[in-house]
Amino acid sequence: MRQVLVVHFSQTGQLNRLVQSVCAPLQASDGIQVDFLALQPATPFPFPWPFLGFFRIFPETVLMKPQPLLPLKVDADKRYDLIILAYQVWFLSPSLPFTSFLASPEAARLLKDTPVITLIGCRNMWLMAQEKVKARLQALGARLVDNAVLTDACGTAASFLATPLWMFTGRQKPYSWVPRAGIDEAQMAAASRFGDAMVRRLLADQRPIERPMLSGLGAVKVDEKLIASEKVGNRSFTLWSRLLSALGPQHSRRRGAGLVVYIVFLICLILTVVPISALLKKLLAPLLKARIRRQKAYFAGPSGE
Numbered sequence: 001m002r003q004v005l006v007v008h009f010s011q012t013g014q015l016n017r018l019v020q021s022v023c024a025p026l027q028a029s030d031g032i033q034v035d036f037l038a039l040q041p042a043t044p045f046p047f048p049w050p051f052l053g054f055f056r057i058f059p060e061t062v063l064m065k066p067q068p069l070l071p072l073k074v075d076a077d078k079r080y081d082l083i084i085l086a087y088q089v090w091f092l093s094p095s096l097p098f099t100s101f102l103a104s105p106e107a108a109r110l111l112k113d114t115p116v117i118t119l120i121g122c123r124n125m126w127l128m129a130q131e132k133v134k135a136r137l138q139a140l141g142a143r144l145v146d147n148a149v150l151t152d153a154c155g156t157a158a159s160f161l162a163t164p165l166w167m168f169t170g171r172q173k174p175y176s177w178v179p180r181a182g183i184d185e186a187q188m189a190a191a192s193r194f195g196d197a198m199v200r201r202l203l204a205d206q207r208p209i210e211r212p213m214l215s216g217l218g219a220v221k222v223d224e225k226l227i228a229s230e231k232v233g234n235r236s237f238t239l240w241s242r243l244l245s246a247l248g249p250q251h252s253r254r255r256g257a258g259l260v261v262y263i264v265f266l267i268c269l270i271l272t273v274v275p276i277s278a279l280l281k282k283l284l285a286p287l288l289k290a291r292i293r294r295q296k297a298y299f300a301g302p303s304g305e
């Protein structure tokens, strides 16, 4: 019997629905046992988010400082044939509950020498978060064999408004004039193709999973226009996170005041760096063709576009 573990967390339920879609074929298979580990922060994050509360967790998220989780209901000494790590992106970084899991002693035992698939559901900026996760997985001795990503359907520009409004109101389409935030439900249902591919490979033989299973299935789509914005954004986020952390603890007044300054800066950054770097990328595209192709292939790995 093949053993699969699925680690997941979701505030709105979106990532859990994606997990269900991907895992349905695995669960329906007689030869595969699927265990689920739902991460639960010891102090739940609010949803909908209060405006300032949303930004208060920014430094800890970007600096990947683990927060307490409720005890993990998992046998950390069980050997799994495959571990699916489902996570969402917060501030170009893996979400805090997921970061906290990666820092746990249980994760160290579970992930060592184990094939891993990352499954991301986010707005549409996931490249830097995945780089950070890759580095952690490597340090833990895990083998990343695939990465599948689903992003919000309404596109880059619209989602800069639509997704935060969803986070602050709790509704995916709070006003008639904003497009619906979140991943398209039909795309979510179609993600069961990833589960089908895993079943085929897991049942083909009993050998360890060493190669991608999701190649050719459109597991990721790298938007080359966002590569530079993500790199610049991540550098700026790291600097600001250090600064804001130094101002005081999460709920201190000093950090709150620093955050207000930061939020104004962030809005300016989004309104300038993202369109300017996208425009530059477009203008320079003919000259940078080979470099862009290399970058896209790198970020699309290991599954490929």
Ligand SMILES: Cc1cc2nc3c(=O)[nH]c(=O)nc-3n(C[C@H](O)[C@H](O)[C@H](O)COP(=O)(O)O)c2cc1C
Binding pocket: 009, 010, 011, 012, 013, 014, 015, 016, 054, 088, 089, 090, 091, 092, 093, 121, 122, 123, 124, 125, 126, 163, 167
């Ligand atoms: C604090 C916070 C920061 C976020 N930052 C990003 C981001 O940098 N990039 C991105 O693509 N999505 C970002 N999102 C959107 C999430 O990745 C995700 O799509 C959304 O929170 C729904 O996930 P869930 O309901 O499954 O938890 C952010 C969400 C939150 C709550």
